[in-house]
Amino acid sequence: MFSKTCEYAIRAMIFIAQKTKAGNRVGIKEIAKATDAPEHFIAKILQDLSRKGLVQSLKGPTGGFYVEDASSMCSLADIVKAIDGDKLFTGCGLGLKNCNELKPCPIHIQFKKVRESIYNMLENATIGEFSKQLEKNLAFLKRK
Amino acid sequence: MFSKTCEYAIRAMIFIAQKTKAGNRVGIKEIAKATDAPEHFIAKILQDLSRKGLVQSLKGPTGGFYVEDASSMCSLADIVKAIDGDKLFTGCGLGLKNCNELKPCPIHIQFKKVRESIYNMLENATIGEFSKQLEKNLAFLKRK
DNA sequence: TTAATAAAAGATAAAAAACTCTTTTATTGA
């Protein structure tokens, strides 16, 4: 469904949002541990998200990653678009470039419905909401 | 959503089923052209599907690929499972191995619904049905 | 103003996915 890069990104964003709410900035090492992701890899991913404005960061001592108020309202769809692009939401299920209503691929209609339900889910799911769940221990981010 | 390999596989299976209904076996070259796939690559994929019994083939002159009656009832879900495995249907949306009802990841519940709708769609979509659409020119398989 | 800290940036490596080419095997029909 999502690339690994995107999975790491979502996990990291949720974790950072939670820490921000608690009033802390958080470093790469802690993020990597908490989300069970390769440290240098998640660093690259966050660099990218930072350039795109989905997360904020500060260098130096007491530095780290955090999210601005606006960012905690960002949806999973925003993250997925930033990392994987929008092919999941708009592309043809069979990878055909010229698939459309007029010249549909065989699974066009069925696939459209599924895509819409995925999009709705991701669009309505904000990072801030999830970080609440995390805090209440109603959800988890670690693999083991 | 699906790997490219899987997309090619689905396109090829639909095309072969249609040709079988018309009473013909069909060669790799024709399949590659009709589904806009790399010839040697789709050959490998069909070898695999053939070993798994989803498609049949005969070597030599007049040989080619075809589907047994039973195979034309095979669903998209069968093909996806054969090629991509079942991680799309069972895996965690965030790639967590230990995600479950008791210890859910933050998107667990939402994701479950989406996965179920994907599975239902793929399970209820048979190759035979699509080949009918193809024949009636109600659907298409080529990229250009 | 300097030592420590932490992210940014750059370069490289490993693994997986996508794709290609060549040789072998099975089948046909002349």
Place this chain on the structure above:
DNA sequence: TCAATAAAAGAGTTTTTTATCTTTTATTAA
């Protein structure tokens, strides 16, 4: 039986994704 045909099998190559390592830049606080 033999030449032609077509898939199977084997052995690559290329590209993309995932991951790691090293150096640089920015910031802080002592």
